[in-house]
Amino acid sequence: MPIFFPAVSRPIFFLCSIRSPSPRFFSSMSNSVNPSKPRLRGVVFDMDGTLTVPVIDFPAMYRAVLGEDEYVSIRKQSPSGIDILHHIESWSPDRQRKAYQIIADYEKQGLDRLQIMPGASELCGFLDARSIRRGLITRNVKDAVDLFHLRFGITFAPALSREFRPYKPDPAPLLHICSTWNIQPNEVMMIGDSLKDDVACGKRAGAFTCLLDQTGRYNSPEYKHVEFQPDYKITSLDEVVKLLEDDFDLAP
Numbered sequence: 427m428p429i430f431f432p433a434v435s436r437p438i439f440f441l442c443s444i445r446s447p448s449p450r451f452f453s454s455m456s457n458s459v460n461p462s463k464p465r466l467r468g469v470v471f472d473m474d475g476t477l478t479v480p481v482i483d484f485p486a487m488y489r490a491v492l493g494e495d496e497y498v499s500i501r502k503q504s505p506s507g508i509d510i511l512h513h514i515e516s517w518s519p520d521r522q523r524k525a526y527q528i529i530a531d532y533e534k535q536g537l538d539r540l541q542i543m544p545g546a547s548e549l550c551g552f553l554d555a556r557s558i559r560r561g562l563i564t565r566n567v568k569d570a571v572d573l574f575h576l577r578f579g580i581t582f583a584p585a586l587s588r589e590f591r592p593y594k595p596d597p598a599p600l601l602h603i604c605s606t607w608n609i610q611p612n613e614v615m616m617i618g619d620s621l622k623d624d625v626a627c628g629k630r631a632g633a634f635t636c637l638l639d640q641t642g643r644y645n646s647p648e649y650k651h652v653e654f655q656p657d658y659k660i661t662s663l664d665e666v667v668k669l670l671e672d673d674f675d676l677a678p
């Protein structure tokens with residue numbers, strides 16, 4: 427069961443924002459780093475809708491799994507989005523099996539049409555040139571991650587898929603990556619297109635968070651008071667290089 431923290435209202439920092447470094451940041455500084463900016467040593471990406479162009483029709487998938495009435499009722503209770511995997515965990519094994527099959531079918535259709543997100547390979551090239559680590563956390567299956575690595579020739583390590591439990595929005599996968607890298611969560615940025623999964627996971631872990639909102643859907647008033655707000659909001663991955671250079675000391 428995920429832990430929910432009390433709602434906090436925090437400003438969203440845009441490209442020109444300055445953020446105060448935390449005490450832990452100072453303790454991890456080396457002599458060569460710039461003390462006016464927080465150190466960033468790793469970036470962790472969501473996959474679907476962040477590194478890849480969204481091809482899965484999630485509302486249609488939720489409707490197919492839940493049925494129209496349950497879908498409408500759950501959507502009302504959770505305006506920031508439906509956690510379908512968590513929702514079906516309490517179902518009977520038979521009903522769960524059918525649900526997983528529907529989800530797998532939608533994901534398979536998505537894989538067939540998989541495309542890399544504009545700006546993703548340039549951003550990865552930038553991170554590699556600066557020796558900044560790249561990780562991946564997805565609620566999709568390992569096969570989808572393997573296909574992504576194979577098809578686009580960009581590898582993320584660690585790359586944690588749905589098989590790693592508990593998955594996002596739990597902070598566990600991000601904390602696992604930080605411990606594998608042997609760096610602090612506040613030296614990492616989580617980038618994703620989901621407020622309820624990626625931003626929540628990142629904030630719970632204590633990382634910087636960046637929400638990719640291509641269409642501006644998160645500008646809607648219904649998201650104004652959700653419990654976790656991102657540190658940064660962007661409409662394209664093309665914005666990330668400048669953001670990182672302006673606001674962070676990129677010191678691997």
Ligand SMILES: [Mg+2]
Pocket residue numbers: 472473474475476618619620
């Ligand atoms: Mg996503």
